[in-house]
Amino acid sequence: KQEVTQIPAALSVPEGENLVLNCSFTDSAIYNLQWFRQDPGKGLTSLLLIQSSQREQTSGRLNASLDKSSGRSTLYIAASQPGDSATYLCAVRSYGQNFVFGPGTRLSVLP
Amino acid sequence: EAQVTQNPRYLITVTGKKLTVTCSQNMNHEYMSWYRQDPGLGLRQIYYSMNVEVTDKGDVPEGYKVSRKEKRNFPLILESPSPNQTSLYFCASTGGSYEQYFGPGTRLTVT
Secondary structure, rough: OEEEEEEEEEEEEOOOOOOOEEEEEEOOOOOEEEEEEEEEOOOOEEEEEEEEEOOOOEEEOEEEEEEEEOOEEEEEEOOOHHHHEEEEEEEEEEEEEEEEEEOOOOEEEOO | OOOEEOOOEEEEEEOOEEEEEEEEOOOOEEEHHHEEEEEOOEEEEEEEEEEEOOEEOOOOOOEEOOOOOOOOOOEEEOOOOOHOOOOEEEEEOOOOOOOOEEEEEEEEOOO
């Protein structure tokens, strides 16, 4: 059964720093991996979707990479801003299985 | 605008009183899901539907029912709610590339 973990659980950085969030999964036979952002008490906003055949995806200051063989994905946020403060979740879709979410990384960007 | 809508957004009810949370999407997606989100447990899939009249259990289906009579609608039914079903509920719609789109969430309290 697929298990997804995220490290760190929480992160606090000063504004302007570049940062990396990590997502690990146990079964490398995945269909895709999706990164989400969630603000407190709100819904999930899709940030990036990486198909299993892709190595990375970019959107603005965000870059997500995927290494299936090692069961890892990273979300890189460049020049962080206070508005980036939120919880970041990764979700994995495995072949023949449903979506499995990681527990999230709570990010605080301090002005 | 492509979107997933849920109603109600907030609901307080008493143990045993049947309730339905509605979910609707306007993207003509075949795959829809219901999740619940609890502190420390993350997002867990309750039920999913691959198409009209096709539904299946997710990881935590006990105490819930669903139906899929039309492609756009996927209601979640709690026939006899209990306090352990107090949670934040999300409906999601999934496109052809298995990218998930989430509704705004329904915060349910069962007293």
